[in-house]
Amino acid sequence: MRSVSLIGAGVTSFGVRSEGVVRLGAEICRMAIEDAGIGLERVEAFFLGNFAGHAFTGQNHLAPMVAHAAGLGPVPCTRAEGACASGGLAVHQGVLAVASGAADFVLVAGVEKMSTTTTVETAEILAAAGDYESESSIGATFPALFALIARRHMYEYGTTREDMAMVAVKNHAHGYLNPDAHLQKKVTLEEVLDARPVADPLCLLDCSPISDGAAAVVLCPSEMAPDFHSKPVRVLSSVQASDVPALSDKKNIAGFQATRRAAEEAFRRARVNPEDVDLAEVHDCFTIGEILALEDIGFYRKGEGSQGAGEGETALGGSMPVNVSGGLKAKGHPVGATGVAQITEITLQLRGDAGPRQVRGAEVGLVHNLGGSGATCAVHILASDA
């Protein structure tokens, strides 16, 4: 299989956007193509990450809609869906298409338009990513599921509400530096702890916001990449894993088996270790999510993940910055776009183009994208290719 590199990346600002879902997706496709310096006619395949375009906007069958609104030719257009990991899955399919030689130039986008529905409707739409029979049909929304997970982590490892709140404080401080973030606002530990309860122990500021947004990347064989971008980014590994969906079917809910498997395999294929990683974007849909991810990926031992934000190690300027984009927590979480936007952030960082939130000397970055309560996970390891 061929080595694959990123030669184009683009991300919209996240938040409440006026454009419809198709236009939002088409705009970011054109932006990524322009960044890659190739013509639209060179794109041979298109993959789109989208979770619930139908429920949010009335439009299903989004891949050819977005592709043709962007001006692509009659290329294969495929939507990949894996709940909140839809973007990561789309990138994985795109990488496979280039690695296999099926295509030289592949465009991958992720998009979600969520501001169309009420908060209650949105919670119900998102809950469809959980197990209908044992969870969503009886009202277990995602804040509720992650609250159970948080409680178990607190019980097993002594994790505190303050430990979780520190993740929010850190990621909001990062988001404050990101002009594309939904919530460009610092918060204090007290503000997080005193925020309105959502599902005990999670309060409002433990939860990622409901956002519109889109992101896109252009992939090509690594050997061709320098002809198109002066700072290509190499995909060292692209790995996907799954697990039983329902919490009640998992052996332990204080961690995600799919993350452990995907990360382990991603490190093996990339031939790097956790300590070789300079920065990471991980799936902090809730503050407890980041703590779990840091442990399951292997950056921290089980039960010690809260040390990252608590001791400043995962803050910008720390030993291994995590979610310098602001993460899902502050940058926003337009579900289908998230996995692609995590990759555009690492791309920007590895190019050295991240401005005030730049991680100095960043050469290797990891992206962790989770679907549902851990039924789907995609991990990508990227490296600067200069």
Place this chain on the structure above:
Amino acid sequence: MRSVSLIGAGVTSFGVRSEGVVRLGAEICRMAIEDAGIGLERVEAFFLGNFAGHAFTGQNHLAPMVAHAAGLGPVPCTRAEGACASGGLAVHQGVLAVASGAADFVLVAGVEKMSTTTTVETAEILAAAGDYESESSIGATFPALFALIARRHMYEYGTTREDMAMVAVKNHAHGYLNPDAHLQKKVTLEEVLDARPVADPLCLLDCSPISDGAAAVVLCPSEMAPDFHSKPVRVLSSVQASDVPALSDKKNIAGFQATRRAAEEAFRRARVNPEDVDLAEVHDCFTIGEILALEDIGFYRKGEGSQGAGEGETALGGSMPVNVSGGLKAKGHPVGATGVAQITEITLQLRGDAGPRQVRGAEVGLVHNLGGSGATCAVHILASDA
């Protein structure tokens, strides 16, 4: 890239099923795995074709749900969606995974549970595969869109209601021989012409029914296939193409550009010509759909597609039987399952295991799966590998 073969296939009976969508999908996965004679633990990746599980059943994020209900391990699970071509797209991704060497054993399923909603709700859910802005939001359901297409074909080529009705008569006669078909009932030309109008010129018997159902196939490298099945079926080509979604954006609606492109490329890659094909399953969501497909694939010259059913050439026993399963028209059309079920039918035929509807001496078969009003198309050419 490696040559890929099918070593396992399974299809449920189509119609109103009592099982939920997850159980329906899981059952067919186990059936295909059993047919392949491999253990569940050998499956390395899972692709699922599904169009609107969320809208029909409340369950999104279906790929890991179905996979783990079937007993698969923590393998990558990806849902592919491309409207009524979702099944064909899932198979295409599965073929790519094996061809590239990313995996040796891949399971692909398609599933749709549609009997959960009223006919009006179902029409609205299906309409989301069209262009929301210019079509579905103003009430243009799929019967309406295909009625416009039929009218244009009638205007340009003199096609008659009788020509279309003959497709229904033929496919119902085929479905009568298929114990898994939704509508196992012969119909006369008069019955089709006198049926209740749906969208002029299409009447009830010009339309495929609303069905529940699932189908699955197991893929592996061709060189390993004889170790697992005595009659493996080789994938000669697997091609996908797209087109602008809205009818108003197409240059001509009396044919589908995506079908023409996908078929042309599929013949090129398979190194066969239309006259080498012994039988085909084509996307007859409406009777006019089969006529268009026969022309756009290249079996008939443009404007002459109605000759197929009209002169008996595409009937069982004719020179090139089409939709001997009954087609979407009589076998049924559980949207996400359709593209996979078309492939299981050809597999059965190429194995010589199709019973009373067996096409004698079938060696090469073509599958044509369409999404929306021609925005997505997948074409597979298969051959017996004995």
